[in-house]
Amino acid sequence: QVQLVESGGGLVEAGGFLRLSCAASTHSSRPYTLAWFRQAPGKEREFVAAINWSGSSTPYSDSVKDRFTISRANAKGPMILQMSSLKPEDTAVYYCAADINHPWMAATTVENYDYWGQGTQVTVSS
Numbered sequence: 775q776v777q778l779v780e781s782g783g784g785l786v787e788a789g790g791f792l793r794l795s796c797a798a799s800t801h802s803s804r805p806y807t808l809a810w811f812r813q814a815p816g817k818e819r820e821f822v823a824a825i826n827w828s829g830s831s832t833p834y835s836d837s838v839k840d841r842f843t844i845s846r847a848n849a850k851g852p853m854i855l856q857m858s859s860l861k862p863e864d865t866a867v868y869y870c871a872a873d874i875n876h877p878w879m880a881a882t883t884v885e886n887y888d889y890w891g892q893g894t895q896v897t898v899s900s
Contacts, residue, residue, distance in 0.1 A: 776800040776872040776889040783868060783894030786860055792896060794855040796870030805877040808846060808853040809887060812866035812896075819869070824880040825853060831880040838864075860898045867893040 782794040796808060805827035813819040823834045823844040832844050843856045853870065871887035873879070881887070 775802070776806060776874065778870045778872060778889055778891035780868065780870045780891045780894040783896045785897045785899065788860060788862055788898055788900050790860050790898070792857045792860065794857065794868055794894060794896070796853040796855075796891060798850070798852070798870075798872060802874070804874050805849050807873040807877050807880050809871045809873070809880070809882075810844065810853075810855050810868055811871055811884065811887075812864075812868045813893075814866040817866075819884055821882045821884070822868070823855060824882060826880040827877040831878070833880055833882055835882075857896070860896075862898050862900045864896060865898050866896060868896050869893045 777799045779797045807826045809824035810822040811819050812822050821835050825832045825844045827849045841859045846853045870891040872889040873887045
């Protein structure tokens with residue numbers, strides 16, 4: 775089992791910057807992929823970015839590519855999402871997720887992820 779805790783959300787003006795962090799804790803030695811998803815009111819949860827256990831694969835959604843950067847210091851370290859040039863449409867609850875079954879893959883679909891954090895609110899004002 776993997777416990778995930780997000781931090782770093784808040785209110786920012788359009789064009790601004792935020793840095794989200796996801797701390798993962800587990801008693802298992804199994805590696806895992808980590809990812810960010812987001813969910814706006816009335817919408818389905820959508821993929822934002824992912825990073826596999828080694829950091830060699832980092833897919834992004836088209837809507838955030840070139841604005842967001844995902845990273846992790848090592849296979850067990852915290853995951854960071856640096857968000858720049860924020861837009862009002864980035865407003866959502868951002869969730870950290872872990873996939874322990876495909877640590878090499880950096881999957882982009884909700885169904886691949888077994889563990890989820892509680893989420894952190896990001897609000898971008900226009």
